[in-house]
Every structure is written in C-alpha cells, then in structure tokens.
Amino acid sequence: MKILDACCGSRMFWYDKNNENTIYQDIRKEIFDIHRKHVDVNPDILADFKNMPYTDNEFDLVIFDPPHLKWAGPNSVMKAQYGQLDINNWQDDISKGFDECLRVLKPTGTLIFKWSDCQIHIKEVLANIKHKPILGDKRGKTRWLVFVKEVD
Ligand SMILES: C[S@@+](CC[C@H](N)C(=O)[O-])C[C@H]1O[C@@H](n2cnc3c(N)ncnc32)[C@H](O)[C@@H]1O
DSSP states (O other): OOEEETTOTTOTTOSSTTOTTEEEEESOOEEEEETTEEEEEOOSEEOBTTBOSSOTTOEEEEEEOOOOOSOOOTTOHHHHHHOOOOTTTHHHHHHHHHHHHHHHEEEEEEEEEEEETTTSOHHHHHHTSSOOOSEEOOSSSEEEEEEEOOOO
16 A cells, blocks of 8 residues: 655654654655644655646545645744745646646555635635545545535
8 A cells, every 4th residue: 555645744743653554745845843733844745736746546535734834923833834836826836736646546545635615615626626525525624525526
C-alpha cells in the first residue's frame, strides 16, 4: 500500500505520524514555536502539490489538505499551522492540486480531501474543480470528502 500526504504540515491529524507506507510532502520545512504552539513541518519530500515529482498511477491513497485561508495574521498560529492561499489565484491552484492528486493516484484509488469552510465555502471549491466527490460530510465547518479515480 502506497500513501501520499500531499500537504502534510505538522501531521496533526495523523494517529501514526510516521506511517511506514506514507510519503509526507509539503512545500516548506519549518520547525519553530509560536504562541506556545509547536510547529513541526518536516516532510520527506519538499514539493508543490501543483507539480508533484511522482509518476502517474503510483499511489493507492492520496490525502489532500491544502491551506484554506485567504486571510491570516502574519504572526498567527493559524498561518503557521495551516499556511495561506494565494488570494488572487487560489481557484486555479486548488484545481491544479486536484488534477495532480488524481494523476498520481492508481485507477480505483481513493483521494481524501479536507477543507475548512471558515473563509471559502466548500461549494465554491467544488465549483472550481473538474472532479466530483462520491461522498462527504455536508454539515459543519470541517469537511472530509472522498473522491475515487475512475478507470478509463
Ligand atoms: C491545512 S495545512 C495541513 C495540515 C496537516 N494536514 C496536519 O494534519 O497538520 C496545509 C499545508 O499545505 C502546505 N502547502 C501550502 N502550499 C502548498 C503547495 N503548493 N504544495 C504543497 N504543500 C503546500 C502548507 O505549508 C501547510 O503545511
């Protein structure tokens, strides 16, 4: 089983932060403390989710938890933990991220997408991508959606 976490951050949602089947990827490597929180972003691979260094059809499971904030204080814990979107280009960036996650996923493989609705509603995200989830929670601020890569 091969798993990719395409934006691993501090791996906060992992029960096993060093899962042996998983490649942990992020665009930054940063370890520091801010407002009594420890930020430990130490990926196996430094790469951009818009252009990932993997072959097509490589992973059984891909996890995509990109930044969800358009606005964040420059010295805030939120920005340190979750990063920030490019306010002028976030739609294209997220759409490219989905395309890349599905490219590297094996046919019939699963993509898990996490999003927080606090600044951009999930409906706006779904309107900007080519792919449709098969299921996901429909209430609450934090959404988990499941996509499956269809066989051609
Ligand atoms: C919402 S956080 C991920 C939190 C993580 N899932 C956890 O459990 O701690 C989003 C992460 O995406 C990273 N990121 C932002 N832009 C990226 C990009 N273009 N490619 C890869 N990672 C990116 C940020 O550095 C940040 O760590």
